[in-house]
Amino acid sequence: MQTAQARIDLLRRQLLELDAILAQAQKNLNTVAAKERVVKWKAKAVPILAAELGPAVAKRLADIVPGLSFTNDLLEELSDEIEMYRGLLLKLIDELKRAPTSGL
Numbered sequence: 405m406q407t408a409q410a411r412i413d414l415l416r417r418q419l420l421e422l423d424a425i426l427a428q429a430q431k432n433l434n435t436v437a438a439k440e441r442v443v444k445w446k447a448k449a450v451p452i453l454a455a456e457l458g459p460a461v462a463k464r465l466a467d468i469v470p471g472l473s474f475t476n477d478l479l480e481e482l483s484d485e486i487e488m489y490r491g492l493l494l495k496l497i498d499e500l501k502r503a504p505t506s507g508l
Contacts, residue, residue: 406456408500414456415493415500418449422486422493435478442485457496465492 406414425445429438446465454462470485 411457412497412500414452415497418445418452419490419493421445421449422490426483426486429479429482433479435482438482439485442482442489446489461496464496465489468492 422442422445425438425441428441429435450462450466453465468488470481470488475481
């Protein structure tokens with residue numbers, strides 16, 4: 405297991421990856437490709453979190469399922485999905501900052 409700061413850095417890198425996916429989608433308006441990148445990101449992030457933060461944390465990410473959306477705005481739907489993942493990552497960072505020695 406890594407130190408609390410190393411874990412926080414790992415989570416921040418995941419946040420940066422999500423931010424880059426959304427920024428690229430906003431720039432080129434290709435939400436289909438962006439959605440595929442989010443799926444790939446999640447498939448890669450779950451085992452990383454399992455290895456570095458434990459299977460319970462990875463399960464929290466894996467269990468996030470985007471809900472139905474009725475906006476007909478694909479970019480907004482993508483943004484909402486990314487925000488769900490970002491919310492969990494930010495919550496994990498906060499948990500690590502408050503209790504760095506106990507883990508997650």
